[in-house]
Amino acid sequence: MITPVNGAIDLKVTHCIYHKRGMSRTVLNSTPIFARFTLAVATLLILSTSTAQAQDWFKTETSSGAANIRIAVADFKASSSDTQTVPFKGTFDTTLYSDLANAGIFDIVSKSLAPQSSPGTPAEMNLQQWSAPPASAAMVAFGSLGVQGGRLVANGFLFDVKNTQYPQVLAKQYSEDPSEDSARQIAHRFADEIIFRLGGGIPGIAETKIYYVKIAGGNKEIWEMDYDGANQHAITSLGTVTLSPRISPDNSRLAFSSLGKDGFQIRTYSLLLGRMVNFAGVGGTNLSPAWAPNGKDIAYSSSRSGDPEIWISDINGALARRITTFKGPDVSPVFNPRTGSQIAWISGRTGLPQLYIMDVDGSGVTRMTDGGYATSPSWSPNGQFITFAWNRKYGPGAPGGQDIYVMEVATKKWIQLTHDGGRCDFPSWSPDGRHITYANTADGRADHMRIWTMLADGTQKRALTGTGGDMPNWSWK
Amino acid sequence: MSPNSMRLSKVFAMTVAVLALGAVTGCHKKSSGIDPNSLGPTNGPTSAAPSATITADPLAIDLGQSVVLNWRTVDATVVTIDGIGQVNANGTQTVSPSNSTNFHLTAKGDGGTVEANVRVTVRVPVAPTVPASSGNLPGDMGSDAEFHKNVQDAFFDYDSYELRPDAQAATSQAAAYFASHPAIKVVIGGYADERGSAEYNLALGENRANAARTALTSAGVAPTRLRVISYGKEKQFCTEENETCWQENRRAQFTLDR
Numbered sequence: 156m157i158t159p160v161n162g163a164i165d166l167k168v169t170h171c172i173y174h175k176r177g178m179s180r181t182v183l184n185s186t187p188i189f190a191r192f193t194l195a196v197a198t199l200l201i202l203s204t205s206t207a208q209a210q211d212w213f214k215t216e217t218s219s220g221a222a223n224i225r226i227a228v229a230d231f232k233a234s235s236s237d238t239q240t241v242p243f244k245g246t247f248d249t250t251l252y253s254d255l256a257n258a259g260i261f262d263i264v265s266k267s268l269a270p271q272s273s274p275g276t277p278a279e280m281n282l283q284q285w286s287a288p289p290a291s292a293a294m295v296a297f298g299s300l301g302v303q304g305g306r307l308v309a310n311g312f313l314f315d316v317k318n319t320q321y322p323q324v325l326a327k328q329y330s331e332d333p334s335e336d337s338a339r340q341i342a343h344r345f346a347d348e349i350i351f352r353l354g355g356g357i358p359g360i361a362e363t364k365i366y367y368v369k370i371a372g373g374n375k376e377i378w379e380m381d382y383d384g385a386n387q388h389a390i391t392s393l394g395t396v397t398l399s400p401r402i403s404p405d406n407s408r409l410a411f412s413s414l415g416k417d418g419f420q421i422r423t424y425s426l427l428l429g430r431m432v433n434f435a436g437v438g439g440t441n442l443s444p445a446w447a448p449n450g451k452d453i454a455y456s457s458s459r460s461g462d463p464e465i466w467i468s469d470i471n472g473a474l475a476r477r478i479t480t481f482k483g484p485d486v487s488p489v490f491n492p493r494t495g496s497q498i499a500w501i502s503g504r505t506g507l508p509q510l511y512i513m514d515v516d517g518s519g520v521t522r523m524t525d526g527g528y529a530t531s532p533s534w535s536p537n538g539q540f541i542t543f544a545w546n547r548k549y550g551p552g553a554p555g556g557q558d559i560y561v562m563e564v565a566t567k568k569w570i571q572l573t574h575d576g577g578r579c580d581f582p583s584w585s586p587d588g589r590h591i592t593y594a595n596t597a598d599g600r601a602d603h604m605r606i607w608t609m610l611a612d613g614t615q616k617r618a619l620t621g622t623g624g625d626m627p628n629w630s631w632k
Numbered sequence: 633m634s635p636n637s638m639r640l641s642k643v644f645a646m647t648v649a650v651l652a653l654g655a656v657t658g659c660h661k662k663s664s665g666i667d668p669n670s671l672g673p674t675n676g677p678t679s680a681a682p683s684a685t686i687t688a689d690p691l692a693i694d695l696g697q698s699v700v701l702n703w704r705t706v707d708a709t710v711v712t713i714d715g716i717g718q719v720n721a722n723g724t725q726t727v728s729p730s731n732s733t734n735f736h737l738t739a740k741g742d743g744g745t746v747e748a749n750v751r752v753t754v755r756v757p758v759a760p761t762v763p764a765s766s767g768n769l770p771g772d773m774g775s776d777a778e779f780h781k782n783v784q785d786a787f788f789d790y791d792s793y794e795l796r797p798d799a800q801a802a803t804s805q806a807a808a809y810f811a812s813h814p815a816i817k818v819v820i821g822g823y824a825d826e827r828g829s830a831e832y833n834l835a836l837g838e839n840r841a842n843a844a845r846t847a848l849t850s851a852g853v854a855p856t857r858l859r860v861i862s863y864g865k866e867k868q869f870c871t872e873e874n875e876t877c878w879q880e881n882r883r884a885q886f887t888l889d890r
Contacts, residue, residue, distance in 0.1 A: 375866075396866045399831060412834075418861035419834060440822075440838040440862040443831045456835055458862075461842055463835035483793075484835030501832055507791055508832045530829030544829065557828075580829055599873065601826060601865075626830070 224353055227264035227285055227292035228252050232275030234308065235301030243307060243338040244300050250339045251296070253383060254346030254361040257617075259589040259610045260354045264290050275299035277312060277323065286316040293317060294324070296349060300338075307333040311345040313352070325352055339385060360585045364630045365592055366390070366400040366409060370602055370623040377411055377424070382585070382608075382629070384619030391424060399443045403450050404631040408432070408470070410444035410453055421455055421472065435472030439463075443487045446470075448495045448631075454478070454515075456486040465500055467515065478517040484508065487531055490515075492631070493538030499523075501530055510543055512564065523567055528557070533583045533591075535611075539564060542572075542582040542591055542611075559593050561611065572613035580604075583629045584611070592619070592627040601625075682708035682741035684748040692753040692797050694804065698728040699752050701735055708739035708746075729754055753797050755804045773816045773888050782809045786844050786884040790825075793839035795847055799884075803844055806886055807851035817889040820844050822862040823869070825878035834864030844884035859889050 230248045233240050256263045268289045274280040274297045285295045298311040313325035327348055331337035343361035350359030360382050369378040369389065377400045380387040391397055396414040403410070409424045421441045423434045439458035446453060450470070457466045460477065463484045468475035479485045484503040491497040499512045510523040510532055523529075523541070528549035532541050541564055546557040557578045562569040573579045577597035584591055591611050596603045606624040609616040619627075686703040693699050702724045705711050712718050714736040716725065727735075729752055737748045773779070783806040786799035795803065810816055822837030841860040849855050870877035 398834075398866075414863075414866065417859070439860070440834060442834050456831070458835070458838045458842070463838050484832060484839055486835040487829070487831045501829075503791070503832070503836065508828070528828055530832050546828075549828075 223260060223262040224294055225262040225264060225292050226255060226294040226296065226349075226353075227269050227290050228255060229269065229285075229295060229297035230273045231297070231309070231311075232273040232279075232299040233301050234275060234299040234310075235303050237302035239307075239333055240301040243302065243333065243335065246335055246338040247300055247309065247342045250342035250383075250385075251346055254343060254359070255296070255349065257383065257590075257608075257615065258346070258350050258354065258359060258361075259615070260350065264292050273297070276310075277314075280312075280314060280322075282314065282316050282319055282322060294349075294353065296345075298345075300341075302333045305333065306330045307337050307341070309341050309345070311348075313349050325349065336386065339381070343381070354587075357587050357589075358632070360587050360590065360629075363586060363632065364402070364406070365583075365606070365619070366402050366628045366630070367594075367606055367620070367624050368398060368400065368626040370604065370625060375625075377409060378624075380619065384606075384617075387620065390426075393422075397422075399626055400628050401444050401446055402628055402630045403446050403470075404448055405450055406630055406632065410434070410446065410455075410470075412442045412444065412455075421453070423470065433471060435468075435475075437472070437475070445489045445498075446631075447490050448492045454488040454490065454498055456484075456488070465498065465517075478513070478515070480517075489532050489534050489541075491534050491538045492536050493534075499532040499534055499541050499543075501532065507549060510541065510545075510562070512541075523562060523564075530557075531581045535561075535584050536586055536588045540611075542584060544580045544582060544593075559591065559613075561591075570613075572609065572611075573616075581626045583627050585629045586632050590629075592629050594625045594627060596622075679742035680707045681743035682706060682739045682746050684708060684711070684737055684739040684746050686713075686735060686737045686748040686750045688735065688750045688752050691751070692755065692800055694755045695730065696728070698726050701725050701727055701750070703737055703748070705737075705739040707743055708741040710740040711737065713737045727752075731756065753801060755801050773890065774813065776888060779816070779886075779888055782806075783886045785886060786840075786847075787879060788840050788882040788884070790878070790882065791828075791836070793836060793843050795843050799844070800847065803847040804851055807848050807853050810848070810853045810857065811851075817857045817859070818848075819859045819861060819887050819889045820848075821867075821885040821887065822860065822864070823867065823881050823883050823885060824865045825881040826865050826868060826871070826873075827878065828865075830865060834862050834866070837862035837864045840882070841884045844886075857889075 228251055231244055233244055255261055270284045270290060272284065280297060285292045293316055294313060295316055296313050298309060300309040309329045311327045312323065314322040315324050325348055327345055329341045331341060346361040347359035363382045365380050365382055367378055368375045374394055375396045375398060376389055376393065377391040377397055378387060379390050390409065393413055398412050400409055400411045407425065407427050409426065411422060412419045413422045418440050419442055420436050421434050421444050423432050425432045437457065437459045442456040444453050444455040452467050453470055454465060454467045456463050462482055463486055464480065465478045465485050465488050466475050467478055481504045486501050488498045488500040496515055497512055498515055499510065501508045502511050507528050508530055510529040511520055512523060513520045527545055527547035529543055529545045532543040534541050540561050542559060542561045544557050545560045557580060558571055558573040559579045559582045560569050560571050577595055578599050579593055579595045582591050582593040589611055590608055592606060592608045594604045595607050603622045604625040605618055605622050606620045606627045607616055607618050682705060684705040686701060689700050705721050708721055711721055732754045733752050735750050735752065739746050784802040786795060786802045789796060820841040822841030824833035824837045841862055845858050845860050848858060868881050870880040
C-alpha cells in the first residue's frame with residue numbers, strides 16, 4: 156500500500172495463494188514493487204493452467220519499509236454539563252477514531268487496549284500510561300469538548316509520546332454552532348490536521364465529499380455525502396435519468412449528463428448558487444464530462460458529428476473542439492490531474508472497449524489494456540496510476556467478473572484490487588491518492604449497486620451507502 | 633428474420649455442435665490404438681473425399697436485383713445446384729431470385745458426397761396495407777399500432793453496431809413504409825444489454841441507432857424526419873440475465889416522433 160515519501164506513492168505487491176480447500180494461505184513474497192511483478196504474473200499463469208483449485212490474488216501492502224505510526228485516540232473529556240454535550244461528544248469521538256483508522260497511514264490502538272482515562276488538557280496527560288503496553292502508542296490525540304454559552308467548543312491536542320520533554324505536536328481550538336453535524340465536521344478537521352502533520356504533508360481527506368448517482372425508481376438523481384458516508388442528501392431533482400456526476404476542482408460546480416427530450420446532454424449545477432447553470436446544448440448524445448485540473452475545460456463524449464468522439468469545450472460548452480476521430484464509441488475521458496496535458500479514456504475502435512491515453516490535442520494515442528472489457532478510468536492525483544474497471548475474460552458465455560484494477564501508466568503493469576465480490580465499476584481516486592471509492596453490486600443487479608471505499612491497495616473495504624448508489628466521484632479537495 | 637427464428641436456428645446449431653462433440657468423443661474411445669487414417673468413408677483409401685464451397689455476392693438484395701453465385705469444388709465428378717441443375721465443377725452464375733432462397737450445392741465424387749449452402753435474402757417491399765383514410769394525409773402519422781405492424785426494430789449482435797441481414801431487412805422494410813407515409817417522423821432509440829459499463833453502453837447505443845439512421849437515409853428517407861436518442865442500458869425491454877433477454881435489449885427501436 157501506500158506510504159507517502161516526498162509526495163510519491165509506492166505500491167508493494169504481495170503474491171498470495173488461497174487454496175479454497177482447507178484455506179491454507181501461503182505468502183510467497185512481500186518485497187518492493189513491480190520488480191517482483193513479472194515473476195508473480197508468470198507464477199499466476201503457471202498455476203492457473205496447472206490447477207483449478209488454487210486461486211491467485213495479487214495483494215498490495217501498506218508501508219514501504221517504514222512501519223505505520225501507532226496512534227491512540229483518547230475519548231475527549233466533557234468540558235460542560237450541558238445536556239447536548241454527551242451526544243455531541245459521542246459523535247465526535249466516533250468520527251475522530253474512524254477518520255484516523257481510515258486514513259491508511261496509522262496503526263491505530265483499538266479502544267479496548269487504550270487506557271480508560273480521558274485527559275482533557277496537557278496537564279492531565281500521563282504519557283507513561285499511553286506508551287506502556289498494551290497501548291504502546293507513539294502518538295496520542297486527546298482533548299475536551301462541550302457546549303458552552305451556546306457554542307460547541309473543542310480543544311484538541313496531539314502528543315508525541317516518546318518525546319517526554321516537548322511532547323506537543325499540535326494544539327487546536329474549534330468553536331461552532333452546536334449541532335450533530337458540527338461535531339462531525341470538527342472531528343474531520345482535527346483528524347485532517349493530524350494526518351497532514353504525520354502523513355508526509357499530504358492533506359487528509361476527512362473533509363472531502365463524494366458525489367454519486369442515487370437510483371430512485373426509474374429516475375436517477377445526483378446526491379452528495381461526506382467521504383465516510385455520513386450526511387447523504389440530494390443535489391438535483393430533475394426527474395429524469397442523470398448520470399456521471401463530476402465535481403469541479405474548486406468544488407463550486409457539478410457537471411453531469413442528463414436525459415432530456417433530445418437524449419443525453421451535458422448539464423451543470425452551481426453548488427454556490429444552488430441551481431442549474433447553462434451549458435450549451437448540441438446535437439447527439441453527450442456523456443461523461445471530466446474537468447481539467449485548471450477548472451477551465453471540460454472533456455466529454457459527444458456524437459454531434461454522428462459518432463461518439465471525445466470533445467473538449469470550456470465550462471459553458473463553448474469553444475468545443477473534437478479530439479478523437481475514429482469510428483466506434485469513445486467515452487469516459489479523464490484528465491491527468493497532475494499535468495492536465497493527457498487524457499485517459501475508453502474506446503471501442505478495435506472491438507471491445509479498451510483503456511487508452513493520449514495528449515489533450517489528440518496525438519500520441521496509446522492503448523493501455525491488452526484485451527477484455529475495460530471501462531471507467533480515474534487518474535491518480537500524482538499522475539502515476541490509473542484505476543479502472545476491467546473484465547479480463549469478457550465475452551459471451553465467458554466466466555469472470557468485472558473488478559477494480561490499478562495500472563501504472565509508465566509500465567502498463569497492473570494489480571487487481573477487488574475479487575469475487577460481484578460486478579464493480581466507476582472507481583474514483585481520493586485527493587490524497589490513498590483511497591479509491593467505487594460501486595459494487597454483489598448479485599449483479601443494477602439497482603443493487605452500492606458505493607464502497609477501500610485503500611488504494613484493496614484493503615479496508617467499507618460500504619458507504621445502501622443499495623441504489625452508483626457512479627461515485629471523489630472531490631478534488 | 634425474426635428474433636424467434638434466429639433463436640431456433642441457434643438452438644439447431646448448438647444441437648449439431650453437441651452431436652458432433654459426442655461423435656468426436658466416441659471416436660476417441662474407439663480409436664485408441666487404431667490408425668486414425670483407417671477411419672472414415674469405406675470406399676478405398678485412394679479416392680479423396682470431394683470438397684465444395686459456394687458463395688453469393690451480395691448476400692441480401694432488393695426484389696428485382698441480381699446476385700452472383702460462385703462455387704468451387706475439388707475431387708467432384710457430378711455437381712448440382714438445386715433449382716439450377718447440373719453445373720460445371722467450378723463456376724459462377726448470376727441469379728435473380730424472387731424471394732429469399734437457400735442455394736444448395738451437392739458435389740458427388742469417388743470419395744463421397746458433400747454439400748454446401750448459401751442463403752440469399754431478398755427484401756420484398758411491403759405494400760402499404762394501411763387504409764387511405766389514415767395513411768397519407770399530411771400531418772397524420774397514423775396510429776402506433778399500425779406503425780408497429782409495419783415497422784420492426786433492428787436487433788444487434790453483442791458489442792456490435794453493425795446491421796445484421798435481419799436488421800438490414802427491418803430497416804429497408806421501415807424505409808419503404810416511411811416512403812409511402814411521408815407524414816411520419818421517427819425517433820430511433822439506441823439500446824444495449826445490461827452487461828458492461830453504463831457510459832460505454834450509451835455510446836454503443838448511439839452507434840446502433842446511427843447505423844439504423846444511416847440505412848434509412850441511404851434508402852432515401854430525409855434525415856430531417858429522423859431523430860436519434862441513445863438510452864444505452866438505462867431503459868430495458870427485458871431484465872432477466874440470459875441471452876434471450878440481452879438480445880431483446882440490443883436494438884435500434886423505431887417509434888413515432890409526435
